[in-house]
Amino acid sequence: MHRPPAAEAEVAEELAAVRPALLPRYTAELPGARAAVLTRLWRALAHEPLPWITGRTHGAHSLALRLGDGRTLYGPPADPYATSAYVTGVRLGRERQVDPAALMTALAVPHAAEFAAELADSAASLALSRADADHSKEWPVGVPPAEGWGKDWAWEQRVTDGHPFHPNCRSRPGFSVAEQLAYGPEHRPVVELGTVPVPADGCLVAGDWPAELRDGERVLVPVHPWQARHVLKRSYDPWRPARPLLSLRTLALPDGSHVKTTLSARLTSSVRDISAYSVRAAVPLNALAEELAARADGLLHITRTLGAVSARSPGLAALLRESPEVYAGPGERVLPVAALPMTGLPGAPGWLAAFTRLALAVGLRLLDLGVALEAHGQNLLVVLAADGSPVRLVYRDLADIRISPDRLRRHGIAPPPLTGRLITDEETVLRRKLFGSLVAGALAGTAGSGPALATALSAAVPDLPDTPDLRALREGPLPAKALTLMRLSPHTPGDQWASLPNPLVLEPGPSDQ
Incomplete structure (x- = not known):
């Protein structure tokens, strides 16, 4: 019992x-x-x-x-x-x-x-x-x-x-x-966000920080009530009501924009603060995103970070972003990929193959250009026509992409003036980032099973340009973050990986040593 x-x-x-x-x-x-x-x-x-x-x-x-x-x-x-x-x-x-x-x-x-x-x-x-x-x-x-x-x-x-x-x-x-x-977003609350005033000379500010979040020589930093109570342990001034989104710490404001707050709690694997590195990277990444979207044949939008601020502390920082909804045309809707199974659409004839073809075409195109998206079901959204057919993608949150300067230069794109964890030319790292999040994450979660994923990939792959990245996806095992191994290895920094059976050849052998 x-x-x-x-x-x-x-x-x-x-x-x-x-x-x-x-x-x-x-x-x-x-x-x-x-x-x-x-x-x-x-x-x-x-x-x-x-x-x-x-x-x-x-x-x-x-x-x-x-x-x-x-x-x-x-x-x-x-x-x-x-x-x-x-x-x-x-x-x-x-x-x-x-x-x-x-x-x-x-x-x-x-x-x-x-x-x-x-x-x-x-x-x-x-x-x-x-x-x-x-x-x-x-x-x-x-x-x-x-x-x-x-x-x-x-x-x-x-x-x-x-x-x-x-x-x-x-x-x-x-x-x-x-x-x-x-x-919690699934409980449909309205969260009353606040602000904490910080001397401007003690803040790192990027982008166009709005006048309503300035007070003379002070910058007003949006703060989540949980963070103020449990981490900052201080009071705050009332600011705006907001609706929490999938990530819990990102919320929709009444004007339609989104605010990403600091929430120093362990959600799934990591404590996800907003680093000063992310704030400094916001403006260069906006410029790169505009260049990438222009080369995606009209199939991709990337939401802009409107402004970012850090009070020189990962425990008190915030980003203001566009809502993905601004990229929906008349009669269209924008849904996070994580919500697609709730709609019943993946079971419609041909729908999953069409979505898989769209997602892979965009993801592989950007990877070839030099950017591997963290395209899991929370960051990746799909624009649906009135009949539910997938027509375009929207990507949000560039904080954990990977950028290859060599690949960008090969396509005549100037690399952003950044160093650090976002920058790498290692093919294995780039492919793991995209394949692990998009195929083993967003597409697998939408398909709901190995056979359904294999069928969708089999229908989509022949229509895609034959590139080294596509061949690596088609021929090798599929990388996925070893999420349990990471939780059981608290002293091992960074991501650890598993190799999953290729969805196109799922049958395991009689034994696996």
Whole structure:
């Protein structure tokens, strides 16, 4: 019998105090949430280069993982591109495990205890998110503007499950239940943002910082209430109501623009502050984005950073950006790719192949020019015609792209005056960035399974220009971030990678050492 971990009981206790009417639905959603997190964890165990897994044996209807301590873990075949919660239990020796946190505790590998706590939090938070979902799952859906606001935030708030492949898809350590309900986009709140005044000579400012966020010799830095309370530990002045978007820390303002605030909480893998490096890079990246969009045959828009500020601290910084909605024409809608499964469109005849062809054409074109996009389902958006057909893409947030000066120069593009982590000419790094985010991320999450992804790629690839990058995508294994390995390697900096079976040739061999 499953014994609820502490995270589930704590959420239930808090929920009974702050939203008691939601408690029955939360309880009902827990088994499905555990299965969703367990499925993501099983994918990682099956495919990531975890040092304590010494062998993998594939059967027709099972997968056995040999552990370094002599035990064996048994479960179903692991589709690395599946998004449904198809793993409801695995067997460690003779014991059946249905809870991802309990499984990780039983594995007892280095750093398992910390990761188990995150898994328990992820499952409990996911159940809370699903319990509070309140939207239609059909296309088209009328999204009436609220108080004159744009409609893009409404689509973003339909995504309840977070990252489609990360076991920490909904882990929000440091957030109480009341704070999740108050700030999580899937709970549809209005967040009252504030500002913190900082002497102008103590700020780094880029772009056109608006007059309303200046006060004489001071710059007013937008601040998220959670950040002010838990990190800055200070009061702030009221500023604007805002609607949280997929990334939680980016919010839609009433005028339609977006503000990216600092939120020093670990969401999925990393604590994502806004660095001074990102602020300094904002203006050069705007110029590069304009050049790239001009060479994308009208198939890509890139949102501009309107202004950026850092109070010389990663804990207090903000960016103002265009809304992707400004690139929608009459009758068109702009949706983040992460929201596409909610529409039912990927199941329409030919739709997934058309979208895959569009996304690969744009991603590979920019890679050939010299820029690898971090094109996961949150950063990448699609412009849909009135009938739902994909017509163009919108990309936002250039903070984690990779730029190849050599490739840019070959195409007559002046590299931006930047150094540091965004700049590399290494082909492996560039291809990992794009293929891992776009194919193993956005396209796989939209397809929902390996066979569906393979079918879409098979239809799209023959229509694309034959380049070395496309051949690398077609012929080699598919790179994907080893998300669980990274969480279990807290002292190893940077990304770590797994090699997934090529979606065009999915069948594994009889054994994998």
